């Protein structure tokens with residue numbers, strides 16, 4: 001029997017979604033191409049330049065450097081690598097990030113042998129500039145801000161973090177892996193035009209509605225990528241700045257197709273739909289007596305007790321929890337109001353029973 005992928009009709013936990021139909025077609029057409037070898041696969045290499053140009057436009061950057069990476073993890077690792085090379089390998093470099101930063105920075109620290117300093121967040125779950133500044137010293141190579149945190153959708157005060165980075169002569173990296181396709185339609189200061197951002201992670205395969213794998217690394221100047229370049233003896237191109245060698249042409253082509261179809265109006269409409277769903281869902285949970293973290297971006301976290309959470313998983317709902325144990329629902333493009341209504345109906349049916357199991361008063 002042929003294996004089938006999961007349906008999306010109960011997926012509330014993922015930061016990925018169904019690709020836009022044009023992105024799906026493009027991915028299939030470019031399946032057997034490798035942008036890692038541009039002299040052999042020039043068509044997909046040209047698409048990659050187009051992808052970087054549009055990502056730059058979305059992120060407020062006129063002449064962007066960068067490439068289409070395997071995802072936010074690779075983009076973050078590469079940003080740390082750029083900063084470490086710039087700082088010079090002789091000193092023991094450190095990276096300062098808020099505790100809301102993504103775990104990919106742990107991998108970066110591990111692989112690159114740098115120290116990761118983690119600053120507490122403020123009461124509203126954003127990077128706290130004073131706490132960040134207290135972690136910075138003259139060995140700090142990189143300050144990280146998150147524009148759309150993975151657990152709560154929070155946007156850090158990027159301009160303040162830029163000042164902190166500048167005071168230490170460190171680079172500033174913004175992790176907008178998830179938020180990058182939502183934030184252009186908000187009032188937040190998050191991008192290259194708002195602050196002296198040096199590098200950014202922005203993933204087409206999340207809110208960008210491209211096929212997996214399609215991540216984005218952007219750099220204020222192409223020259224920042226020079227720190228990454230290694231010689232490539234057997235390829236016609238002479239150097240390579242990517243972390244992986246053979247890469248997904250499907251991801252590149254689908255990113256271009258999705259952005260051509262959706263930037264900016266389609267993404268704007270999607271932001272409005274997702275944000276309205278998140279606010280409606282947050283209200284509905286509040287009305288049921290749960291504590292809810294106010295959804296600044298379309299991501300809702302709420303204090304649903306563990307037994308209820310597992311009962312909902314038993315019903316087939318793909319849901320996840322924050323490190324602090326809250327239910328976490330990401331209102332991606334495939335998440336409709338009807339899905340959320342059906343989820344709430346299950347919650348209403350299961351919550352009293354699951355709570356009764358805990359308290360024992362059956």
Ligand SMILES: *Cc1c(COP(=O)(O)O)cnc(C)c1O
Pocket residue numbers: 015070071072073074076102104146148149150175176177178203215
């Ligand atoms: C998803 C995410 C990442 C990791 O991206 P992958 O594409 O899964 O490698 C990094 N940072 C943030 C803020 C994310 O939401």
